[in-house]
Amino acid sequence: MKTITITLAAMLLAGTTLYADDDRYEKKRYHKEKSKASELYIQECASCHMAYQPEFLPKRSWEKTMRTLADHFGTDATLDKEDYATIRAYLLRNAADAKRVGGDIGKMGRKIPDDQTPLRISETPYFKKEHRKIPKRLVRQKEVKSFANCTACHQKAEQGDYSERSLVIPNYGRWDD
Numbered sequence: 001m002k003t004i005t006i007t008l009a010a011m012l013l014a015g016t017t018l019y020a021d022d023d024r025y026e027k028k029r030y031h032k033e034k035s036k037a038s039e040l041y042i043q044e045c046a047s048c049h050m051a052y053q054p055e056f057l058p059k060r061s062w063e064k065t066m067r068t069l070a071d072h073f074g075t076d077a078t079l080d081k082e083d084y085a086t087i088r089a090y091l092l093r094n095a096a097d098a099k100r101v102g103g104d105i106g107k108m109g110r111k112i113p114d115d116q117t118p119l120r121i122s123e124t125p126y127f128k129k130e131h132r133k134i135p136k137r138l139v140r141q142k143e144v145k146s147f148a149n150c151t152a153c154h155q156k157a158e159q160g161d162y163s164e165r166s167l168v169i170p171n172y173g174r175w176d177d
Contacts, residue, residue: 037090040083048075050151053160054094055101056108056121062091064117104130104162122147134175143170 042051054062066088069077079087092098096109104126111126118124122131131147138144143152150157153175156166167175 035090037086041087041090044077044079044083044087048077049148050158052121052150053105054091055096055099055105056124057095057118058097058109058112059092059095060117061112061119062088062095065119066091068119103160105160120148134169138169138172141171 041054045051057065065072066084069079069084096106096112100106101109108121108124108126111129112118112124121127127147139147145152150162153167153169154162155168156162164174164176169175
């Protein structure tokens with residue numbers, strides 16, 4: 001009986017440690033820069049879609065995105081010169097290849113081949129790999145519409161948490177692959 005009690009206590013302690021480590025990891029995995037530049041980026045970009053974490057794409061992708069704002073996926077997203085310069089600098093300073101980034105966000109940026117310049121996060125190899133098993137019918141539904149709508153399924157996407165714990169697909173439920 002004593003052996004079973006000790007074994008159970010050890011298992012409980014190990015489980016608690018693993019859970020605590022996982023929580024610590026989640027809290028540290030994405031630190032959004034708090035600045036006037038980040039606030040401006042969120043204000044301007046999140047008026048139409050989620051303000052995606054800059055770490056998802058390399059500098060070359062953000063450069064091209066900023067150069068093509070007059071036709072930003074069918075919309076004129078032109079900015080005045082000062083806002084353009086501020087947002088551009090913010091995106092380049094926080095791009096996937098500008099700093100070390102951990103977690104899924106870091107993996108996404110590191111998996112982009114040097115000869116590719118994706119403008120859509122959903123075009124990146126890591127994104128495609130992570131979303132390949134999701135049936136198209138779940139993405140096309142009115143509550144989601146497209147893979148660009150991260151917040152439809154990833155409940156904490158705006159905070160940079162894309163873990164499966166915070167993943168709930170509308171009209172389906174939790175997704176666990």
